[in-house]
Amino acid sequence: MSLQNELFTVVYAKNGLDFNRIAIVVRKKLGKAHDRNKIKRWVRESYRTMKLEIAKGYDIVVIPRKALSEILDTIDYWTIRDGLEALLKRIGT
Structure with missing residues (x-):
């Protein structure tokens, strides 16, 4: 399955492990x-x-989208973290 926003695409699948x-x-x-x-x-x-x-x-496979490369010089770590957090917290719901 996959999730995406303007910065990332996240592809995920169950792995049968506890991590x-x-x-x-x-x-x-x-x-x-x-x-x-x-x-x-x-x-x-x-x-x-x-x-x-x-x-x-x-x-979990995290794939940055083209839009991220266009704004990379103007954003900071927290923007990346917030964008990724929004997607990763939706896994398994």
């Missing part, structure tokens, strides 16, 4: 290596800080 596994897929079209790495770091940190609030037992 989540997460993957972050950032395409080269989203910018230079330092921009892609910055997105991955922010997504990892966002997940780490909210993983206790997310339903357990899912494989």
Whole structure:
């Protein structure tokens, strides 16, 4: 199943385990290596800080959308976190 907003697409499926596994897929079209790495770091940190609030037992793939690359220079970590949190909390409902 998948969820999306203006910044991210999240694809998830039950994994039969009692913990989540997460993957972050950032395409080269989203910018230079330092921009892609910055997105991955922010997504990892966002997940780490909210993983206790997310339903357990899912494989989760986070895919940043093109709109994120266009505004990456003007946004901060908290914008990324809020956008991702809105999607991840809907998993399993």
